[in-house]
Each structure stands twice: as structure tokens, then as C-alpha cells.
Amino acid sequence: MLKLSTDRATRWLAKPLAFLLCLLPAAWLLAGFADLAGFAHWPAATLGANPVEKIQDTLGIWGLRLLLTTLTVTPLRELLGWPRLLLFRRMLGLFAFFYISMHFLFYLFVDQSLDWRELLKDVAKRPYITVGFTALLLLIPLAVTSTKRAMRRMGRGWQRLHRLVYPAAILGCTHFYWQVKADIREPLVYVLVLAVLLGWRLYRYRRRAGRGRAEQDARQYQQAARTGLPVEPLPE
Amino acid sequence: MRIRPSEITPEPVYRSRREFLAGIAGLGAAAAFAQTSSAEQVMNVMLIERLQYKHNARYSTTEAANSLADITGYNNFYEFGTGKDDPARNAGSLRPRPWSVVVDGECEDKGRYTLEDLLKPHALEERIYRLRCVEAWSMVIPWVGFPLGDLVKRLKPTSRAKYVEFTTLMDLKQMPGQRSHVLDWPYLEALRMDEAMHPLAILAVGLYGKVLPNQNGAPLRLVVPWKYGFKSIKSIVRIRFTERMPATTWALSAPSEYGFYANVNPEVDHPRWSQKRERRIGSDSFLSRQPTAKFNGYAAEVASLYSGMDLARNF
Numbered sequence: 001m002l003k004l005s006t007d008r009a010t011r012w013l014a015k016p017l018a019f020l021l022c023l024l025p026a027a028w029l030l031a032g033f034a035d036l037a038g039f040a041h042w043p044a045a046t047l048g049a050n051p052v053e054k055i056q057d058t059l060g061i062w063g064l065r066l067l068l069t070t071l072t073v074t075p076l077r078e079l080l081g082w083p084r085l086l087l088f089r090r091m092l093g094l095f096a097f098f099y100i101s102m103h104f105l106f107y108l109f110v111d112q113s114l115d116w117r118e119l120l121k122d123v124a125k126r127p128y129i130t131v132g133f134t135a136l137l138l139l140i141p142l143a144v145t146s147t148k149r150a151m152r153r154m155g156r157g158w159q160r161l162h163r164l165v166y167p168a169a170i171l172g173c174t175h176f177y178w179q180v181k182a183d184i185r186e187p188l189v190y191v192l193v194l195a196v197l198l199g200w201r202l203y204r205y206r207r208r209a210g211r212g213r214a215e216q217d218a219r220q221y222q223q224a225a226r227t228g229l230p231v232e233p234l235p236e
Numbered sequence: 237m238r239i240r241p242s243e244i245t246p247e248p249v250y251r252s253r254r255e256f257l258a259g260i261a262g263l264g265a266a267a268a269f270a271q272t273s274s275a276e277q278v279m280n281v282m283l284i285e286r287l288q289y290k291h292n293a294r295y296s297t298t299e300a301a302n303s304l305a306d307i308t309g310y311n312n313f314y315e316f317g318t319g320k321d322d323p324a325r326n327a328g329s330l331r332p333r334p335w336s337v338v339v340d341g342e343c344e345d346k347g348r349y350t351l352e353d354l355l356k357p358h359a360l361e362e363r364i365y366r367l368r369c370v371e372a373w374s375m376v377i378p379w380v381g382f383p384l385g386d387l388v389k390r391l392k393p394t395s396r397a398k399y400v401e402f403t404t405l406m407d408l409k410q411m412p413g414q415r416s417h418v419l420d421w422p423y424l425e426a427l428r429m430d431e432a433m434h435p436l437a438i439l440a441v442g443l444y445g446k447v448l449p450n451q452n453g454a455p456l457r458l459v460v461p462w463k464y465g466f467k468s469i470k471s472i473v474r475i476r477f478t479e480r481m482p483a484t485t486w487a488l489s490a491p492s493e494y495g496f497y498a499n500v501n502p503e504v505d506h507p508r509w510s511q512k513r514e515r516r517i518g519s520d521s522f523l524s525r526q527p528t529a530k531f532n533g534y535a536a537e538v539a540s541l542y543s544g545m546d547l548a549r550n551f
Contacts, residue, residue: 048321049310049517050373113524118510126508179508181371182489183318183418 010084018088022095025062026102029055056106063100064172064190066092071169071197078204090146093165097143100172104136132175138168166201169194287442289360289380295436296364297533302375306518308449312369313470314418315404315411316451322413323451330410330471332448332455341401341477344392351455355441357390358382362445363438363459368500368532370464372525374514379459380442385433387475393429397477401426402458402469419485425469426482426496427460430541436461436534439472462534464498495551499542500532504551 031045032054047054070092077085112119122129142162145151151158173194177187313323316330335351360380368374388400406422408414414421431437440459441448448454453470460467466486476482486494493507502512513525531538542550 049306050320050515050522052515052523053373110523111525118512122510125505126510128508181318182314183416185416185418 007084007087010087015087015091019091022066022091025058025099029058052110056103056111059099059103059106060176063096063098063103064176066096066099067165067169067172068190068193068197070096071165071194075197075200094143094146097139100136100139104133128175128178131171131178135168135171135175138164138171142168166198170198287360287380287445287447289362289442289445292361292363296362296378297366297376299364299366299376300519301364301378302518304444307375307377307443308451310517311451312371312465313413313451313453315413315421315423315471317413318418326412327450327454329412330405330450330454332450332471335455335473337456337472338474339391339476340474342394342397342479343477344394345390354387354456355382358386360441365436365459365461366532367459367461367465367468368514368528370466370494370498370506370511372509372511372514372528373517374528374532375517378444379438379440380445381438381440381459383435384427384437384439384458385435387439388429388432391475391477393477396479398429399426399478399480399482400429400432401474401476401478401482402472403474403476404469405471405473419489423469423485424482425458425467425484426478427458427467428481428541431460434538434541436537462500462531462538464500466494467498497542497547497550499547499551500528501530501547501551502528503530504548 028045029047031040031042032047032051034040035042035045036047036051070089073085073089073092077083108114108119112122123133124130142164145154145158145161154161173187173191176190177184180187309324310320311323312318312320313327316323316326333351336348337351337354338348340346360382362378362380364376364378366374367377384400393400402425404423405411406414427437438459440453440457441455443449443452448457453468453472456472457470458468458472481496484496486498487496500511505511511528514528515522515525529535
């Protein structure tokens with residue numbers, strides 16, 4: 001009998017399922033493209049009157065959603081006590097990177113029609129493009145060092161490097177927020193989710209730092225007591 | 237027995253008759269009859285619905301018009317939601333008949349006009365215009381309407397009238413998008429008097445020869461083809477003549493991004509995106525953008541209105 005709570009079940013059942021789920025937006029876009037090009041008729045997958053905008057927005061929004069989902073893995077793992085959630089984190093992060101890269105490549109090749117001069121002007125002149133592009137640049141080293149080998153070789157440096165995901169997520173939300181015309185409700189939802197995710201980390205960090213200091217003080221006191229040196233009393 | 241095509245009541249006509257009669261029943265017949273006889277109103281409704289018009293070739297582009305599906309399924313009308321397909325989905329709650337327009341401010345013929353009275357003297361024409369949205373997409377739309385200037389003249393503005401201001405309906409029941417404070421409702425737009433008198437500026441009541449669908453600004457909307465689309469205010473309930481430049485909705489919402497004039501101009505970028513090129517909706521080359529023309533290609537007709545003005549400052 002296959003027990004659902006084992007590593008094996010996670011690896012061979014839950015993970016492939018999550019993989020397929022992450023592919024759904026891309027599959028939907030492909031179906032929409034087939035519908036548009038006349039290969040097939042799928043009204044449900046229609047890209048509408050402005051297919052370029054639809055594809056561009058869909059890739060971007062799923063990139064941001066998956067990036068935020070990646071950031072929920074650690075909090076959920078600790079709050080629910082499900083250590084196996086960690087097994088999904090790399091896959092979610094790489095899918096986020098996939099959608100965000102496609103979002104950029106689509107902008108480059110289709111929206112800007114590979115017009116490098118216009119593109120560079122856009123990146124320099126338009127703040128929302130500047131921050132979006134920076135977010136993508138920050139994610140590249142994370143994707144490159146996502147292998148087990150890189151993780152082993154880099155040791156503690158790996159974790160430090162991968163903290164770049166925080167500024168990338170902040171810039172990604174800013175990118176969304178800055179390009180809407182008047183209706184900021186939707187980007188605001190993403191900003192709030194990110195604030196909760198980052199706020200939880202800050203809270204945990206400060207609590208740990210506080211606990212760490214207390215433990216260190218206690219250790220020093222015991223050591224000093226053992227060696228018989230005079231010590232100051234512990235602060236209350 | 238053969239039925240000639242001319243004997244068949246066109247769909248919009250019988251539909252509007254039914255809606256009109258249902259409307260009377262709903263309102264309470266007494267109240268409706270107190271104003272005008274129902275027979276007269278039915279006749280007026282028919283006058284509008286028939287949409288007899290002449291094609292105006294002089295002021296029409298020969299570019300391929302967008303499909304009715306694109307024009308009615310992809311547009312901005314924030315009163316019904318901020319998504320491009322929201323107007324088509326939600327505009328069913330708008331009741332464009334009966335409709336009236338209040339005329340006030342610096343003019344002689346102030347008052348409340350029924351839509352029928354407002355339209356009666358004007359011959360309708362078809363104008364196929366380019367529409368350029370401030371969001372850098374564009375369409376070609378066959379409007380049916382009449383010159384705004386003809387109505388302005390009829391209302392006899394005084395010598396103090398320098399601007400014409402238009403107001404969209406404000407009604408949370410009919411326009412559910414107004415429940416969220418995305419913009420400062422009701423929607424306001426305005427033109428300088430010489431802009432309003434320009435023969436290209438029209439009031440539209442139809443689209444593709446039929447009565448204007450709700451989502452496109454029924455029953456009466458402005459169309460100013462050399463300005464960004466947001467100037468062409470929809471579902472108008474008030475026309476006011478003023479001496480001072482009126483505050484307009486988008487300019488109030490983001491003064492650094494949207495100005496009073498809002499003339500289509502590839503040389504003046506939106507602070508957040510380029511206005512040099514546009515994506516023509518529904519065209520075969522939809523993957524690439526085409527260059528945007530100054531005044532949306534109507535420079536020969538309207539550039540003189542702005543001679544001597546710094547268009548980068550008066551954007």
C-alpha cells in the first residue's frame with residue numbers, strides 16, 4: 001500500500017500533479033493560440049480582441065502568482081508542520097522563472113518587435129519596465145543555482161544568494177502596481193499578500209534573534225560559573 | 237404570399253417597442269402618460285431606431301473597419317467595470333430608453349430635452365473614424381451620428397460660453413462599476429468651443445447602422461476622433477456651457493498623465509508608456525505595432541485649432 005504521507009507519495013504523486021497544474025496557464029495560452037490561428041476552435045480558450053495583451057498579461061500574472069506561491073512554502077511548512085512542502089519549492093520557483101522569462105521574451109520579440117532601440121529606451125525611461133526588468137535579472141542567478149550540486153557547492157552562500165527572491169518579489173509587485181491606469185485593487189491584493197509573507201519572515205527573524213541572544217548569555221554564564229570566574233548576574 | 241423586406245419590422249425597432257411598453261408598465265402608466273402621449277413616444281422611438289443615415293465619404297476613412305464583435309466586446313467603460321470585456325458583460329443593466337439630457341449653463345435654450353427632441357432635427361450620417369485609445373491600441377469604427385456643432389448652434393450658447401462640458405449618467409443600479417471609487421463619478425468631459433464646432437466632432441447614436449449598444453455608450457455619446465478615446469464620453473445626460481475650462485475626470489484622476497486636450501500625439505509620451513506606436517485591434521498584422529499619426533491622422537483638418545500652442549505642455 002502506498003501511504004500518502006510518505007516522501008515517495010509526495011515525489012511520485014503530488015509533485016507530478018503540481019507540475020501539471022503549473023503548466024495549465026501555458027496550456028491555456030497554447031489552446032488560445034491554436035484557436036486564434038485557426039488550427040482548432042476552442043471558444044473557451046479565446047484570447048479575445050487583443051491577443052498580444054492577453055498573452056502578455058497572462059504570462060506576467062502567473063509568473064507573479066507562482067513567485068508568491070514559492071514564498072508561501074516556508075511559512076506554510078512551519079505553521080502547518082508539513083516539512084515535505086519543501087520538496088515543491090524549487091519546482092514552483094522555476095515555474096515562476098519560466099513564466100516571467102516568457103513574459104519578458106514575449107515583450108521583447110512581439111510587443112517591441114525586437115526593436116532594441118525602443119526597448120532600451122523603455123527600460124531606462126519607464127519606471128515600471130525598469131523595475132520589472134530588474135526583478136527578472138535578480139531571478140536569473142537563482143534559477144542558475146537551483147541544482148542540488150550548486151546548493152552543495154555553495155553551502156551557506158546559497159541561502160544568502162537566494163534571499164534575492166525577496167527584492168525580486170517586491171519589484172515584481174511594484175511592476176504590476178505601476179502599470180495599471182486607475183484601478184489599483186488587483187495589484188493591491190498582491191502587495192498585501194507579499195506584505196504578509198515578508199512580515200511573517202521579519203517577525204520570525206526577530207524572535208529567533210532575540211531567543212539566540214538569550215541562549216548565548218545563558219551559555220556564557222554557565223561556562224563562567226564552571227570556571228569559577230566572577231560573573232555579573234544575568235539580566236532579568 | 238410574399239413579404240417584401242421593407243414590410244418586416246427590423247429587430248431593433250420591435251425590441252425597443254417592447255422595451256418601451258414594458259418600461260411604461262413598470263413605471264406606472266399614469267406617470268408616463270402625464271408627460272406625452274404614448275403614441276407620440278412610440279413614434280419617436282421608432283424614428284431613432286430606424287437609423288436612416290447617409291454615408292459621409294468625405295469624413296470617413298477607407299481603412300478596414302473592425303468587426304462588430306471587436307468593437308462591442310473590447311473597450312473601456314469603467315462605469316461597468318475596468319476590464320476590457322466588462323462593458324459587454326455588465327452593460328445590460330443600462331436602460332437607454334426613455335432618456336433625457338439636461339442643457340444648462342451659458343446658453344439660451346436651457347432645459348431638459350427628451351432624447352427624441354434632441355435628435356429630431358438632425359439628419360444622421362455614417363462616419364468611419366479611427367479611434368486611438370490612450371493605452372496605445374486602436375480601432376476603426378463606423379459610427380452613425382450627427383455633427384455636435386449643429387446641436388451646439390441650436391442651443392444658442394451666449395458669448396460667454398467658451399467650453400462645453402458633458403456628463404455621463406450617474407446611477408449605481410444601472411452602472412454597477414460606479415460602486416467602486418476607481419474614478420470620481422460621474423464621468424465628466426469637455427471640449428473648447430472651437431473643438432466642439434469642428435465638423436469632425438460628432439454625437440453618435442449608432443454603430444454599424446444600428447442603435448448604439450449599451451456598452452458603447454448608448455443612447456448618446458461623443459466621438460472626437462483626433463483625441464484619445466477617453467475624451468469621447470458615453471451615455472451623456474448633461475450638456476453645460478461654461479466660461480471657464482471644466483475639470484475633466486481623467487485629468488482629475490492623474491493630472492500628470494492626462495490633460496484637458498488629450499490630442500493624439502506620438503511626440504508626447506504618456507509618462508509611463510510610449511505613444512509612438514499603436515496596436516490595431518483585429519488587423520492581420522496584430523502582432524506588430526503601427527506608427528501613430530499626429531491628431532490620429534486628422535492633422536489636415538484640426539491642426540489649425542492648436543496653432544501656436546505648446547502641445548507638450550497642453551497635452
